[in-house]
Every structure is written in structure tokens, then in C-alpha cells.
Amino acid sequence: MKKRIMVQMPITAGIKSVLEGRDDVEAVEFTELSEDNILQHIGQYDAALLSIAPFTPRIIEKADRLKIVARHGVGYDAVNVPALTKAGIPLAVVGIANSVTVAEHALFFMMALAKRAIVFDREVRKGNWNIRYDHIGFDLAGRSCLILGFGRIGRRLVPRLKAMEMEVYVHDPYVIQDAIATAGAIPVEDWRAALPAMDFLSVNCPKNAETDGMIGAKELASMKPTAFVVNTARGNIVDEKALYVALKEKQIAGAGIDPFVIEPATPNDPLFQLDNIIVSPHSAGVTQESLFRMGAVAAQNILDCFDGKLNPENVINKEVLS
Secondary structure, eight states: EEEEEEEESSSOOOHHHHHHHHHHHHHEOOOOOHHHHHHHHGGOOSSSSSSSSOHHHHHHHTTTTOOOOSSSSOOOTTHHHHHHHHHTOOOOTTTTTTHHHHHHHHHHHHHHHHHHHHHHHHHHTTOOOOHHHSSSSOTTTEEEEEEEOSSSTTHHHHHHHHHHOOOOEEEEEEEEEEHHHHHTTTEEEEEHHHGOOSSEEOSSSSOTTTTTTBBBBHHHHTSOTTTEEEEOEEEEEEBHHHHHHHHHHTSSSEEEOOSSSSOOOOTOOOGOOOSSSOOOOTTTOHHHHHHHHHHHHHHHHHHHTTOOOGGGBSSSSSGGGO
16 A cells, blocks of 8 residues: 655655655655645555645544654654654754755845845936945945854854854854864854844854743843844743834844744734834745755655655654654
8 A cells, every 4th residue: 555645735856856666655646735624634644745734633643644754844842742752753944955045045134234235226217326325235244243053054054154254153052062163163152142233143043941032131131232233043031012113213234034933924024014124025045946955854764764764864853763
């Protein structure tokens, strides 16, 4: 009997490239992602390839055949990992498949903010040529940036900022500090104490109980009025209400935000009423190249699980492998 994969998104070229030639596997595109609908069907599948829909304990309880859950990405805050672990089911992510992509997006935000991209584009279209004197941009060279997180993305952001001749600082208590220095950045133990001196703060850490809401009103108020916050990680690591106040009252100069607490973000989001923020639709990890890589790695994780050779480096709850 063929092993069946529930693919909770359109089946991409990357997914197809890996599954082609496997006659023992059937991939089914499944896009009605309400919990009730998934509950009705999950018992018919041996694997689930997830996009962004929550994967809840109720679903896991009904997943009698499930051998693996694979994320089409690296974030997994919508997946109930304890329930998966209790059921003995591994959760696999795509490793470094979109790390370069997110690092580039963080740099893109910084450049767009520094060069006043949004306001220049808007005003020039209206014939306001003098905006170049009224709203002058600045160089990234010589500016400082504190990166929160030295994982797959933070490690790749450091050389990109160094190439822009920026002063790069990194806080990550869970890595060997010598690795940060070797990468050309300055390790920071107390990131809150370092904030007042920074021109940019880049959030590149996972969302968990420790990081949820950790950049709030107090942290934002401690920053320079000329500083910027960039978040390409997860929603509410930077408290959205506090960020709105800080931007509106010009406590900080601006922000670049990719993820939101509620997604899709709604048009009436208060942040969208401000002109000192640039936003994107949680697309920092999405490019033509990264979509292919993520699909290929996610599909390979599933096949490797079926074949008994799943790479532990891609597994979040490694304890189930033993």
C-alpha cells in the first residue's frame, strides 16, 4: 500500500523534484485547513507536510498512521510539539533552506529604512522632487546593529552586515561566544544594556516562552530616537502595541516588520496607519529559490523517515528518535 502524504499547501516544484520516481508514495494537496476538516482526514495519512495551519493535540490524537510531521520552513510555533513527542512522532524542519533568504530580507529592511525608500517612492510619484532634501537618508557604513540570535539566520546576517561596513553585535547565550567573535561580530551578554547605543536591532531568534514579548515598551524606550527595529522572526517577539506607541511617539525612528501576531494581518492594523514602518506579508523566507529548497528538504525529510534514515539535525524533538 502506498504511503500517503498530506501536503497542506500547493505542491511546489521542490516537493515534486524529490517525490518523483517514488511509486510507493502518494502526495495529496490538502488546502481546506480548518481543524475540523483536518481531523476528519488525518487518520488516512502517513505524513503531513505543513505550511502555516496549526497542528493541534486534537489532530495528533486522531493521526493513527502518522510517522512524521514536516514543516515547510523552520518555524514551528503553530505545531504542538509536546503532543507530537508524546505520540512518538518526529517534527522535522528544513534546516538552512531559507536562512540566506531571511538574512537578505533583514538587510533589505535596513537598507530601505536607511535610504528612505518608501517615502521617496511615494513623494517622487507625486512630483515632490525636493523630498531628497526634506527627508535625507543615511549610510549603513559605520552604523551599529545588535542581532538577537546566532542561529541559522543570524550567522548569515553577520557577514552581510559586515560587508556593509557596519559594527555588528550579537546576543545569544546558547552558543559558544567565541563563534560570534570568529564570525567578526562582538558578543553581547546583556542585550538590554547594549540597546541604547544601537542604530539597529535585528530580531533573529525563535519564538518561545522566553522570547515572547521580550522587546516591549521598556526596551523600545531605551533605544535612540534615531534607531530602527527589524523583525524577520516571529510575531510578538516585538510587542506590537508597544511598537505602535514607540513609532507613533517617535521614541524610535522606524521599523521593518515581516511577521505579525495575527496573520494574515488585517488592513485596520494600527501599525499600517504609520508612515515610519515598512512591512511584508511574512515573506522574509520566501523567494523562488528558497521555495524550491524548502519544498525539496521537507519532502526529503518525509522520505528519509519512511526509509529509516531521517537526519537528526533537522528534527526538533530528537528524543523521539531513540
